[in-house]
Amino acid sequence: MLYRERGDLTEHPLEGGDVTEGLVRIGETVRRPSAVTSEPVRRLLEGLAELGFAGAPRHLGVDAADRHVLDFVSGEVATRPWPAWLGDEDRLASVARLVRAYDDAALEIGLPEWSSAMLRDDPPGTPPTIAGEPQFIGHVDITPENVVFRDDAAFSLIDFDLARPATRAEEVVNMLLWWAPWVPVEDREYMVEGVDPFHRAGVIVDAYGLSDAERASLVPLSRNLADRSWHLMKHRAETLGGGWARMWGEGVGDRILRRQRWLAQNEAALREAVR
Template identity: 45%
Template sequence: MTPMTRVPVEQRRYSRSPGEAADVELLPAGDVTQRVVRVGGTVRRPRQPQSLAVADYLDWLEDAGFEGSPRFLGRDAAGRDVLTFLSGVCAGPVPGKWVQSEELLASVAQLVRRLHGASASFVPSAHPFPQHPLAAGRLHSGQDGLVCHLDVTPQNVVVRGGSAVGLIDFDLAGPATAFRDSFNTAMHWVPLRDPADAWHGWERLDPFRRLRIFADAYGWTAEERLRLPEFGAEAASLSYRRMKHNASALGGGWARMWAEGVGAIIERRRAWLKVNSGCLVRALMD
């Protein structure tokens, strides 16, 4: 793919058009990023250490013809990142019943698969993604060369007409593997967790049926299906260590989530994956 000729991301400046001043809406806060607003047809987000790396990635996705991601427009006078606004609906903090749709679940898997196809061959060069201090190990190795979203929660998926059409909040994007990103997506959407931690109204869903729907829609290989329980338990252990580190080192939303008990939730998820490993493999393979 030949990239389009653009002004480098670090040099782009965005000026508000006159009609935008009266059309401002505070958007729901994420777990970590606050003060995100819609201004007209744009979204304004506080600058992050990885902002320029994300901007390069979004440029690549645009060049690849992937329509499910925002476009980076530049920085405004306040120094905020300016991106295009993707119209549609996203789930709230406690996803409603409409988010349980199996058709929507399958479309999420297919959207993530298209993202991974569009991401192929993208190599961050001018603005590499910051490396997390706990980036060692099999889940975060130097061989993890595919840049992915890594936070495809119900709150970060734009839905229109009952289908997933877009992804927002690329703050956690970075090099990984397609299986890691797709597993992480399934973890949120199936969801894969101890039933004690289910969202209200989600308690009676069949996670094994939903996992099979997701796996088939994404196209996991037999090898990926067989190693899912072990991979998921290892991912939970790493997630626990990263959340604990971020809470201590970064504070803010990370510290709030840790104080609210996210560590215990992750530990219960790891235990649930190990106890149900046989059921998970049978659901994926039978």
């Protein structure tokens, strides 16, 4: 559907993400360049809107430049350098509740045939995933830059470029990585250097709500994700370039290796934190 333009069409570049280029705001809309996953993301956002889920932007159409038009979700977003409020535990719990609400809505949409377009083959040498059969289309990129806050609580998820069929445990593992955070101290942003990643993991898991079996899977799955992500990031840097290549050049591969070691060294304490 061609989006019907109105008002001031001045473009304002949006920054803060790591890999999406050409993102702009025009009035109360965001324009995203077309990509391989644009069509399934459109279907996902339309499905969420039909369900009445308010925690994601609405898809409004495609503009004359073949960019996908979304409504602009106003509020606080953590652009770099990240703000001090990322360490707030009430905000942390609200993120987990928002992701749970999204996952519950996504579960109603299920895994339609079109969701297979969100999957990519693993590059050679990548360890196989241990996540099990996907349950719904997960967001699985729940970085601080991809959560909009209002009144000190998580209000909306944005940037569904990496959405794909996933499990509840995979969504929680992604939150643990970014929000606990499950990384060594030297790789944490300064405003969360002194937080307790074990305690915060418990806050996330309790606020989201998981079965005992899912809780038991979180640490092995986190280690598996770290093992897989080194190969995936390297492959994306080599084949997609852009922001992926920039992150690889800035040392993300070495940070992943340090995360692998940290997860292994702290496995027992991490299991206790989320049981």
